[in-house]
Amino acid sequence: MSDHSHGVGRLITGLAWAVLLLGLWLWGRGITDLNLSSPTTGDAAAVGRPLGVELPAAHQPVGAAEPRRIDVSALHVQAPVVARGLDGGGAIDPPPYDQAGVVGWYGGGARPGERGTALFVGHVDTESRPAVFFRLNEARPGDTVEVVRADGSVVEFTVDDVQVFSRDSFDAHKAYGQHRTDRAELRLITCGGTFDKASRTYTANVVVSAYLTRVNEAPGKAG
Template identity: 85%
Template sequence: MSDRSHGLGRLITGFAWAVLLLGLWLWGRGITDLNLSSPTTGDAAAVGRPFAVRLPGAHPPVQAAKPQRIDIAALHIQAPVVARGLDGGGAIDPPPYEQAGVVGWYGSGARPGERGTALFVGHVDTESRPAVFYHLSEATSGDKVRVVRDDGSVAEFTVDDVQVFSRKTFDPDKVYGQHRAERAELRLITCGGTFDRTSRTYTANVVVSAYLTGVTGVNEAPKHAR
């Protein structure tokens, strides 16, 4: 259970999801290839890349398929995935709090495994208990993210960057743009920082970046994003 009391859950509907709107606006204008030579840095990194960790090479993008489930063994996350659109304010509409154990995927964006950046969002907690991405900030470089897709394949991604972006330092280019051109990447996003009692929102976003490193099953032929 979250250590917050007095009904301070259900906070993601404020800033945390509002910042997604700005990122999607820029992302939709074609800001997708950043060609960064190293992980980008927010105001306070949850982790850096451990010196001894050697990350695997990227797997070529594969044919697009919709995600059905996401598994992150290191964080004990096993959750179904549902496609989500934008809410009335233009931000990604996360799964309802009654489905706090479900991960939302931005269905109008890239599909996990194809070239581009697939976006996944999830609640960190509710009024009474931790939610699906409660432990997301504990991710470290080298962790595996497995996405079961509706064509029967499993796309495996490797975490290469974990950042915490405050309201002032949130950079949509870094969050939504590809870190390396021609890769299939994903972002896992939830609330972070501390709870602001005045605005009734969290003060930051946790952003986990990963890239495709393997595929099992069908439809493994490389294919560019739509």
Template identity: 70%
Template sequence: MSGQQKPGQEKETGHGRFLTGIAWALVLVGLWLWGSEITDVGGGVSAPTTGDVAAVGRPFAVELPDAHKPLSAAKPQRVDVPSVKVRAPVVARGLDGDGAIDPPPYTQAGTVGWYGGGTRPGAAGTSLFVGHVDTETRPAVFYDLSAVRPGEKVRVTRDDGSVAVFTVDDVQVLSRDRFDAQKAYGPHEEGRAELRLITCGGTFDRETRTYSANVVVSAYLTGVEP
């Protein structure tokens, strides 16, 4: 995308920052639309119904590790979320006509889409991953995403041979009625390497064929494995 800071680029012009802001605004709003008004999913299976609750959040008893310093940029190849048995290949995706990340087709419902125009996972910034919750006939890759809890791990295998290890620090189920795109998808702490796993959630309306909310799992880099 025009004006998007490239990995390793240390500074931008004012014009570049302006274009970057516009691009990210499109992504953020588009992600909301993807999970609510414009999502055309099957709803043929009984997806996890969370309602329009505000958040799962972080249990008080969970102590989270310190953040690891950001890594050099590398593309993702696979994402693993052991607690919900997700082990999926990752493909780079762009934006659709509505400014949303274009998810993998339903024929690849077991694949996770990474926004290739944004941050590479492990580098400083927020890397965005999207996946379907279901298809017409069966659960998809992020069917159990709403069951993830703070303190659990997300591992991203990268094309430089390293595995970036992220720790979940927040899980939100955000309804479109109370939606704040920047709060949902923007960085929690500047300078950290962060990750978002996003899918549809809430309740499914068969008449409009849309979900009422997004499930947003937030995590930050806490380690690296060879």
């Protein structure tokens, strides 16, 4: 890795998460009269949908239940999920660094599996080691994301888009808005781009989009 992984390290500061909050604030209020259509960066993770990848049909949204665990086998992610809100400064509050292996779910938004967009955030690293979403920029369309829910059911999502949004031109609607309003969707979000030593934060955010494609009901609920 480059030398920014040492010393002050690749520590994600509140500034990076404040970018996420700004997008969430705008998106949650349905603002449509702002010019938010800035291009994404040229990062290699912004792959969109590769030619030749056939994606499954969407599953109908299901009843709401809070997430408890998230598994992304292609990225070797198996992590507990905790609900998070906003911190005292008004920024979305990620899990603390001593829980860098935990994924935060924005509890003020949709629950995974119900109609809408469920938002999950996680650190890419800390000052000393990789964190839960260290490999998020390696996600590709066709990868699956499984979420174990509080009612015992497992909802499976299929990745259909991977984008990197510059911190200076963050597009709230593209990052958080539904691709199709009749679906249950989710986003996995972490920091990306390059590490800026001056501000001690990253220059972009990686946003992985997925939609519901399969549901395994809790034992005793099927049928």
